[in-house]
Amino acid sequence: MSDPRTAAPSRRDVLRAAAVLAVAAGLGGCGKSDPETTGGQVTVDLWHGQTDTAKKALDALIAEFNRTHPDIAVIGGGGGVTADSMLQKVTAGLAAGSYPDVAYIFGSDLASITRSPKVADLSGQLQLDAVWPAAKAAITVKDKVRAAPALLDSLCVVYNKKLFAAAGLPAPKAGWTWDDFVATAAKLTNPAKGVFGTGWPGVGDEDTVWRLWPMIWDLGGDVVSEDGKKVGFEQAGEQALATLDKLRTDKSLYVDPKPGGEQLYQVFLGGRMGMVATGPWQLPDILDRKLDYGVVPLPSYSGKAVTISGPDTWTVFDNGSARVKAATEFVRWMLDAQQDVRWDLQGGSLPLSTTTAALPQWKKHAAETSGLQVFVDALETARVRPTITAYPQISEHLGTAIVSVLLGKKSPADALKECVEQSNAVLAVPS
Structure with a gap:
């Protein structure tokens, strides 16, 4: 990144x-x-x-x-x-x-x-x-x-207060769930005005991948298993991908086709996206655009706060x-x-x-x-990706899986199955 x-x-x-x-x-x-x-x-x-x-x-x-x-x-x-x-x-x-x-x-x-x-x-x-x-x-x-x-x-959700008010929605609060996020994104979406509920990078790079790890960690998964011999997200990864798939089928998700999330952030800065997961580096641009915004922690499945740094x-x-x-x-x-x-x-x-x-x-x-x-x-609750040499290759395989779900080319189960097999093959090779 x-x-x-x-x-x-x-x-x-x-x-x-x-x-x-x-x-x-x-x-x-x-x-x-x-x-x-x-x-x-x-x-x-x-x-x-x-x-x-x-x-x-x-x-x-x-x-x-x-x-x-x-x-x-x-x-x-x-x-x-x-x-x-x-x-x-x-x-x-x-x-x-x-x-x-x-x-x-x-x-x-x-x-x-x-x-x-x-x-x-x-x-x-x-x-x-x-x-x-x-x-x-x-x-x-x-x-x-x-x-x-x-x-x-750290990664949090920045939201557009004007779009929330236009949709008659209360501001999100700490402790909200991914179900809340999905439902809110659907209500924010307004095709007639070109407004999306949220967005996700869609090129398969690390910007695509790192946003998924808090979801996986929250579900009890991890990048690799405790013994380091296989991935640790075989079950949790499918549920996390299912959340993205729901956003896709609801048509509330803007999938950015360019590296770096440039278009995704431009859509948000242009007032046509209700929520975006991002870091503090985005605040200067938001302030320059004079958007009326708020910041809230990431949603969770468990009710416990977790994010990534x-x-x-x-x-x-x-x-x-x-x-x-x-x-x-x-x-x-x-x-x-x-x-x-x-x-x-x-x-x-x-x-x-x-x-x-x-x-x-x-x-x-x-x-x-x-x-x-x-x-x-x-x-306070931020975690980081493991400092292991196999990580870039695992990330590459997971990035491919995420994009295949975002574009509706594979189901979460099929996409993750292929990712797990490829990543486990990487971990089987001594570093």
Whole structure:
């Protein structure tokens, strides 16, 4: 999924990871000399892929770090690609023996990239006591801390108050069910006015898939079984897909045919969609359009709140001990609440820690931004996708299943059966 803070968000394009797994697994190679210095400073090459407001915020933080750490010079060139393409860029660099000291890596890609021995182990190097559990889980691979948290989000439902009023519907409230969601979407739908109840990405990428995991978790399923030998969503997945199928047959669902959910969000921003599951990165665009909106937690089957978070990471690479030490110092500094709150306010992240969330600057920002606190509160029950190398391929198979249901090409049972067989075959191959 792309950087959530861009104007046209495309959350995580995990599927491209599958194409590079084999390459990443065998990476060793040679890196840069230890240490590389410029005028007595240790140079840290940072590839971040941020654009627009987020880049401006990061540039300011890098400048302050360099000013307050005269022995280190962080060069934030960005790597020449956006965050969406960073995994490919870094993987190619590792294969060629020319790679950064720090890169912005999506959390769902971390397990894949850590197959390279050049990814530093940060266990014991970061202060993580107050970091949200979802962020800690996203940086942990095989019980080792392999990165620092860089960005945090959560998934909730944003709704259009004007469309709810026009349909004579009360605003949704925390504790609502997926049956409530389906019924509400049907009542919001107005074909004569081109209004849809809700929408879902329909290209089979990670943006299509990650929205289904909270539904599966809520039903007692999981991405993989406890022993890791098979998927854990054989029953729960069918019920979750049946919910999508009901939205389809009710004709209340807009299926976005383009990657990144660009059209889906444009339909919502244009006032022609009643509800959309999204993250806090969408709020600036909603505010710019001056939509009268509200934010509510995701529905559930069980009555218990559950959502998903898709944290991103600062991953450190080994270009020698001096540069690893300097790079680690930089990501540790970024994690500190005083820097984190600036990054959150200007770059678009939720607070990485409860310490940051308690700062007056964040509290003021949350109070002034309608619905933002709902996304923060959702972090209490947020889960993340497992940091396993097989995940991108499982996601690809589940994405195909979801699209086949969204387009009415297969029943939930048939689509899931094929997905489970393909995913179990992936898990049967030793990683």
